[in-house]
Amino acid sequence: MNEKQLVGEKAVEYIKDGMVVGLGTGSTVYYTIKKLGELVKGGLKIKGVPTSELTAALANEEGIPLVDLKEIEALDVAIDGADQVDSHLNLIKGGGGALLREKIIANAASIFIVVADSSKVVNQLGAFPLPVEVVQFGVDMTSRKVACLGCVPKLRVREGQPFITDNGNYILDCDFKRIESPAELEMKLNMIPGVVENGLFVNSASRVITVENNEVIESVK
Template identity: 50%
Template sequence: MDSRTLQKKLVGYEAAKRIKDGQVVGLGTGTTVRYFIEKLGEKIKERELDILGIPTSYQSFLLAKNCGIPLTTLEEHDVDIAIDGADEVDKKLNLIKGKGGAHTQEKIVDYSAKKFIVIVDESKIVDELGKSPVPVEVIPSSLRMVCENIKKLGGKPSLRFYKYTPWISDNGNFIIDVKFDSIGDPSRLEKELNNIPGVVENGIFSKNVDEVLVGTKNGIKVLK
């Protein structure tokens, strides 16, 4: 197992320690969160804990079921704590998420949680957001107009493809990956993107992060 994978496993297992009996847990999406979900399933089985999960994607839904985590929905329960990954984290705990195309449901669950913890390996920490493109979920019929408006904001949009067809989100929409030269004000850009008609949600998360657990070569670093 390489160093980066070990870091992901380390923070995933550490996050599972933060979950208490009786909690409703938002289950994020991604390679790092996979270790968290697997460990949480073990914890529930070994200690017979009363924990419910709310998945943020079909990927996390299927994984959680395979790990024996009882599932529920936002219609039935509030979220006590959400555990999710990120593609980038800056020093003010702003995030870029959505490499897996699940950022809309992730934001719904993560922003509604009483506590939101992000788990990443150290390669995801940046001085300023923008190294990674910003994923934007778009209603298909609005694609051209959305791209034109994104260009006015200084972005360079590119329709995401899976092999030879457009990537379709769990919600049945297109994903645009938008490159910005710099993102000096993540909160403002998050709002500006969402104000474009046809945009469902974008992958900038500029609020509600309580804590970031960072896996490093020397152990776990906590950012608050």
Template identity: 50%
Template structure:
């Protein structure tokens, strides 16, 4: 299977967890988009669900394909969120935010009874950090915030480039109007400690470490998809 076929396979398995009448959080990214396409087929076949999208991008695709949506304010408690990930470790801790939707993704996941992650096997890692960690920051005082992030990381012996994410000639802006710093630490041995340090910085809005949030990961490879459960 090529990369897209693996994403489709993972999405197919995830769809088997979706039950009629569910309130569903719908993730962002290329793997999540394959799930949306399969979900839309089921909806057209009679499956009744209501979805909360984690980004404007996902919302547009759902509306285009006829997946019924509500806001999280209209439906603040969800049964299940299905989303992709940039990295997955053996405890199903994640790095997310490569697509820039980490804040809404974390809010939706936290409002859900369960979170299922879908990914291809290239996203499996022993230790998080090879994928640059997205850190969402307030644009006000961002230079000071970046310095504070660097100092916080150094307390944990984490080094590496901190790069403000750009889009074309400008700075990338999230759906919430924030900016993202991508932190290339290479390896994050203690994700919980880093999370605490980052949240101590006033200018940090959110970060892409999703710790103890996913209960199941569906990982697709050339031989098919396998299901991992949080330990």
């Protein structure tokens, strides 16, 4: 069993009958959803709220009942992956392009559990380019404003065309090298007109499940 599967399935232990569960996006939480599907087939009664169309499709394949966010008041727990996790449990997310919905759902959950293999754990955020979701209108101007914060923004492209999120926006992947103050940068980015949201998740994770020395470990905020 690989690290992603180990931590992805470990998070399922926090899911109880009757819960409303935020379902993240990515290669690690994939295993969480697969395991939840097995438990649902075995009688577990939950409702899932997906963070992306891709996750919704996977959850449907696994037989997990889904609800729209507007149908509920809050989530009991959300489980998602991360592109980087620092020692303070701050995160960079958005490599899969679902950062806006992921942040909305994480914020709505009573408990936000992050699953990450050991390669995602770092001392300081920044080596992974920070995804910033922006509206299509005026993207060049928005990119220049973002660059003024000390990065090199690059429009995300797939198959020769700009990548478009489930919300109809573009993503700038911003190379900061090192992010000294995640909370300050998060605030400054979101003050730029045209920026919808950014992939910094500061003081958001309740618990991080990862692997150290071939053993699953959990860090709590």
